[in-house]
Amino acid sequence: MKLKFLRTLFVLSAVVFFYASCKKQGVPSAGNTTKDATDYKTLSSTIGTQFYKSITGQYGGADVNKGITSPYITHAGGNNRVLNSIPALCGTVIDTTYNTKTGTNPITDTIKTHFENLHFTFTCDAGQVNGYQVRDSLVNVANHSFFVFDTYAITQYYAVKALDQTYKLVSMDGSLSAFVETKNIEAPSTMSTTSVYYLAGLKVNFASGAADITTGTTSFKTTTKLYGPQTNYQEQVATYYGTIVYLGKHKAKVTFTPGASYLVDLITGVVTPA
Structure with missing residues (x-):
């Protein structure tokens, strides 16, 4: 267990280092490190859906769909109470680390391991809870038949604030990073995507049950x-910059700098030309 925890800290440290080293204001100019043709259509789907999965807790951690409640309540098996009934939560800080594991036989099962470090603070206005700040780091590792490993590492640092009395329309500002890798030891082959996102003025409506980013x-x-084998066993690395403009109805326009733009369905990943 100690060794697994140290490995987790190493992966999280790498993600946090990537995040810290890349943090800049605005959108940098493009700088691909390879000249190979790029499938911008597929990449735009990946960029859009990874962000949406991150903020809706599909990798674990905080889920904007849950409203102004702590994600730890769900993990601990507690009941989410009506927000207006818990003014005592103003300023409450939840700081916890936990891990889970499912599956026992890697030959017949997919072994899934989840590690998470959560720092969550309720924020208030005039003594009433109206939002939260989250600093969350997590790693998911899925082991398939000894050889194939899927890794998801997410760091999130953002603030959510209610914009109306229903608490189902909120703003989001901050940043997050997502690292997704598939490694096949037998092949051998590795594919990974590392993205850093900077949130500016997002408005999220989850009155219908599924978070809809309407603007931002x-x-x-x-x-x-x-x-x-597809790269003749040479590591191929490329870096891309751009913006995601949210249009509502779970649609977003992903634009790369310079050039290509695509409309992405954030739930299905389906892409159409912009």
């Missing part, structure tokens, strides 16, 4: 790495 912009930096 996210700038991003995405680095892809590919290694395997």
Whole structure:
């Protein structure tokens, strides 16, 4: 267990280092490190859906769909109470680390391991809870038949604030990073995508049950790495910059700097020309 925890800290440290080293104001100019043709259509789907999955807790951690409640309540098996009934939560800080594991036999099962460090603070206005700040780091590792490993590492640092009395329309500002990698030891091959997103003025409506980002912009930096027979066993690395403009109805326009733009369905990942 100690060794697993140290490995987790190493992965999280790498993600946090990437985030810290890339943090800049505005959208940088493009700077791909390879000249190979890029499938911008597929990449735009990846960039858009990874962001949406991150803020809606599909990798774990905070889920904007849950409203102004702590994600730890769900993990602990507690009941989410009506927000107006818990003014004592003003300023409450939840700081916890936990891990889970499912599956026992890697030959017949997919072994899934989840590690998370959560720092969550309720924020208030005039003595009434109206939002929260989250600083969350997590790693998911799925082991398939000894050889194939899927890794998801997410760091989130953002603020959510209610914009009306229903608490189902909120703003989001801050940043997050997402690292997704598939590694096949037997092949061998590796594919990974590392993205850093900067949230500016996002408005999220989850009255219908599924978070809908109705307005706002996210700038991003995405680095892809590919290694395997398709690259003649040479590591191929490329970096891309751009913006995501949210249009509502779970649609967003992903624009790369310079050039290509695509409309992405944030739930299905389906892409159409902008």
